[in-house]
Amino acid sequence: MSHSPALSAERSSAPPHRHSSTSKRKQNIAAYLFILPFFVVFIAMLIVPLVYSGYLSLFESKLIGGEVFAGLANYVRALQDSAFLASLGRMGLFFIVQVPIMLGLALFFALALDSGRARGARGARLLIFMPYAVPAVVATLMWGYLYGPDFGPIAQIARAVGLGTPEFLSPENILGSMMNIVTWEFVGYNMIILYAALRSIPGELYEAAEIDGAGQFRIAWSVKIPAIRPAILLTVIFSIIGTFQLFAEPSLLNAIAPDAITNSFTPNYYAYNLAFINQELNYAAAIAFLLGIFIAIVSYIVQLSTQQRERRERTTS
Amino acid sequence: MTSIDTRASVTIGEVTSPRRTRRGYAPERRRSLLLTVLLWLCVLYFVLPLWWLLVSATKDNSGLFSTFGLWFGGDFSLFENLQTLFTIRGGIFTRWLINTVIYSVASAAGATLLATMAGYAFAKYDFPGSKALFSATLGAIMIPLTALALPTYLLFSNAGLTDTPWAIIIPSLVSPFGVYLMRVYAADAIPTELIEAARVDGAGEFRIFWQVGLRLLGPGLVTVFLFSLVATWNNYFLPLIMLNSSELYPITVGLAQIQAAASAGGGSQALFSTVTTGSFVAVLPLIIAFLFLQRYWQSGLATGGVKG
Numbered sequence: 001m002s003h004s005p006a007l008s009a010e011r012s013s014a015p016p017h018r019h020s021s022t023s024k025r026k027q028n029i030a031a032y033l034f035i036l037p038f039f040v041v042f043i044a045m046l047i048v049p050l051v052y053s054g055y056l057s058l059f060e061s062k063l064i065g066g067e068v069f070a071g072l073a074n075y076v077r078a079l080q081d082s083a084f085l086a087s088l089g090r091m092g093l094f095f096i097v098q099v100p101i102m103l104g105l106a107l108f109f110a111l112a113l114d115s116g117r118a119r120g121a122r123g124a125r126l127l128i129f130m131p132y133a134v135p136a137v138v139a140t141l142m143w144g145y146l147y148g149p150d151f152g153p154i155a156q157i158a159r160a161v162g163l164g165t166p167e168f169l170s171p172e173n174i175l176g177s178m179m180n181i182v183t184w185e186f187v188g189y190n191m192i193i194l195y196a197a198l199r200s201i202p203g204e205l206y207e208a209a210e211i212d213g214a215g216q217f218r219i220a221w222s223v224k225i226p227a228i229r230p231a232i233l234l235t236v237i238f239s240i241i242g243t244f245q246l247f248a249e250p251s252l253l254n255a256i257a258p259d260a261i262t263n264s265f266t267p268n269y270y271a272y273n274l275a276f277i278n279q280e281l282n283y284a285a286a287i288a289f290l291l292g293i294f295i296a297i298v299s300y301i302v303q304l305s306t307q308q309r310e311r312r313e314r315t316t317s
Numbered sequence: 318m319t320s321i322d323t324r325a326s327v328t329i330g331e332v333t334s335p336r337r338t339r340r341g342y343a344p345e346r347r348r349s350l351l352l353t354v355l356l357w358l359c360v361l362y363f364v365l366p367l368w369w370l371l372v373s374a375t376k377d378n379s380g381l382f383s384t385f386g387l388w389f390g391g392d393f394s395l396f397e398n399l400q401t402l403f404t405i406r407g408g409i410f411t412r413w414l415i416n417t418v419i420y421s422v423a424s425a426a427g428a429t430l431l432a433t434m435a436g437y438a439f440a441k442y443d444f445p446g447s448k449a450l451f452s453a454t455l456g457a458i459m460i461p462l463t464a465l466a467l468p469t470y471l472l473f474s475n476a477g478l479t480d481t482p483w484a485i486i487i488p489s490l491v492s493p494f495g496v497y498l499m500r501v502y503a504a505d506a507i508p509t510e511l512i513e514a515a516r517v518d519g520a521g522e523f524r525i526f527w528q529v530g531l532r533l534l535g536p537g538l539v540t541v542f543l544f545s546l547v548a549t550w551n552n553y554f555l556p557l558i559m560l561n562s563s564e565l566y567p568i569t570v571g572l573a574q575i576q577a578a579a580s581a582g583g584g585s586q587a588l589f590s591t592v593t594t595g596s597f598v599a600v601l602p603l604i605i606a607f608l609f610l611q612r613y614w615q616s617g618l619a620t621g622g623v624k625g
Contacts, residue, residue, distance in 0.1 A: 023516075027444070028442070028445070030438075030521075030522035030523065031438040031442035031444040031447070032438075032444065033523075034434040034437060034438035034526070035435045035438045035439070035450065037430075037431050037434060038431040038432065038434065038435035038491075038496060039450070041487070041490045041491050042457070042491055042493075044487075045465070045469065045487065045488050045490070046457055046460060046465065046491060048472065049465045049468035049469045050460070052468045052472060053464075053465070053468035056471070105359075109359070112355075112356055113356075115352070117347060117348055118352045118357075119348055120353070120357070121356075124360050126611065127360050127364050128359070128360060129607070130363065130367060130607075131363055131366075131367070132547070133547060133600065133604050133606075134367070134551075134603075135550065135568075135569050135599060136553060136569075137551075137570075137572055137573050138370075138569075138572065138596040138599055138600055141572065141576055141596055142370055142593075142596060143366065145369075145373070145386075145593070146366060146369060146386070150382070151381065151386065152386065153385065153386030153387050156385055156386060184362070187363070188363065192615075192618060193618070196615070196618040196619040199619045237458070237459065244461065245462075245464065248554065248569075251573075252573060255577055256580060268464075271464075271467060272467075272554075272558070275467055275558075276558065281467075281471070285467060288464040288465075288466075288467045288468070291464050292460060295459065295464075296459050300459075
């Protein structure tokens with residue numbers, strides 16, 4: 001990871017080089033001491049587990065003989081494991097459907113609030129953000145009750161207007177119901193990131209656009225959205241990471257709707273069940289490791305494609 | 318317009334001064350009725366579930382099932398519910414609440430301190446290897462933390478640290494995104510000339526950090542602190558695998574356990590109102606923290622944070 005094309009910060013305000021070399025050396029030592037505590041924990045809690053997980057995934061636990069070196073056998077098994085592949089596919093679908101809805105809403109709210117054309121924008125902004133402060137466990141429990149076919153208020157209203165009882169927790173609908181929970185939880189968080197980015201666009205740009213005769217929508221589309229593209233990319237990356245490691249939602253919905261949620265509904269829930277229910281630690285490590293690699297690759301591809309698009313636009317314009 | 322010409326990546330950091338405002342831009346702010354109505358209709362979607370939670374916390378178990386979910390029932394049982402909540406199983410909910418506060422405050426304070434020191438060093442010192450180390454930090458944002466939880470569990474288990482508070486606090490101290498935010502924020506908020514001046518006055522590097530740097534980093538600190546606090550407060554996966562003793566649980570794991578007992582049913586149906594009241598109590602502190610500190614964390618995000 002020596003060169004991350006992602007997130008490369010451009011500017012470092014380096015102190016001018018007019019100091020004597022001793023004071024420069026002193027400053028270097030100070031800088032290393034400042035970053036040392038973070039990197040100690042960083043290595044201990046990120047790098048070591050990552051390496052250890054990779055190591056564990058290369059072994060197999062046999063009834064006779066204990067831990068045996070297995071090479072890539074766990075990975076081969078994972079890539080042929082229909083339960084694992086199905087969970088990845090399910091999350092792929094989740095990503096394709098839910099993330100555009102969530103980020104689209106977040107972008108719409110951010111633009112609407114930034115335009116200053118709605119009344120009570122401050123209050124609306126806080127209220128939309130509020131679900132972020134709700135733990136996923138509570139959000140899932142809450143929506144579990146709201147979805148309830150007997151006493152859930154949605155079912156109560158639907159029956160009152162003669163629509164029958166909606167089956168949010170059936171095997172066919174559960175993925176959509178989960179998408180709704182995650183959307184509810186994270187629209188506000190993404191909105192705040194995008195809104196913060198919008199606020200930092202210098203106003204002169206709008207003036208220029210207005211002088212050119214651009215309307216509000218045109219400004220939003222041609223000035224604001226391109227200007228905050230890095231922040232949008234950041235929310236996409238966070239969403240990739242968040243989606244593929246969903247855990248609290250499936251594990252709690254499993255208690256309410258055991259028929260609809262299998263023990264491999266999401267990759268992360270599957271890894272948990274393998275490790276702690278089936279006691280297949282090595283295989284679970286391989287699954288977790290594969291999942292990590294998979295997420296990193298998808299994030300990387302998304303970044304690269306944005307970069308290429310930008311490069312194309314820059315050369316054509 | 319190169320200043321916001323987007324870089325080929327999530328640079329986010331083409332840094333402008335935090336004091337920069339929308340100079341000279343004053344469009345006539347026409348309100349749009351349509352947009353207002355549309356926006357507030359959408360707000361309902363985000364608020365109604367929380368409203369349901371508030372209303373449900375005031376109902377007893379039969380009221381929960383027999384009355385309309387979005388309005389109060391005949392009786393007002395909030396205080397009975399709270400009493401039940403705080404007395405079941407020898408008052409263990411209080412214990413969970415205290416655990417949650419300890420875990421999240423300790424994690425957030427530690428993570429903020431580590432991220433601030435590192436971010437400050439990346440922003441204000443030009444030292445060999447800083448580029449590579451910063452890239453490594455940013456790359457780590459992409460590592461899903463739950464994929465690490467399993468090996469971390471095994472390592473902690475070997476070290477005899479599972480089923481202790483350390484198993485929750487130590488892994489939560491790493492915040493690559495916090496380092497990133499603090500770097501951008503510090504680059505912006507602390508003028509390099511000020512550091513130079515302090516050096517001329519003979520102040521050591523650490524004294525400059527504590528007395529000059531930290532004072533200027535207020536909103537950035539609040540932002541990183543709050544977001545780390547939420548991450549630990551809301552975490553479910555890590556404590557679920559790390560802890561066995563229920564007296565060490567945070568509220569997330571505790572609530573999930575009561576819910577499991579409630580839906581396993583039998584004679585314990587009365588627990589549903591306990592779950593809703595407990596959920597309500599679990600949500601309240603963070604919402605209050607965000608409301609009270611909004612001025613700080615919003616400016617922390619806006620000036621130091623994620624920029625176009």
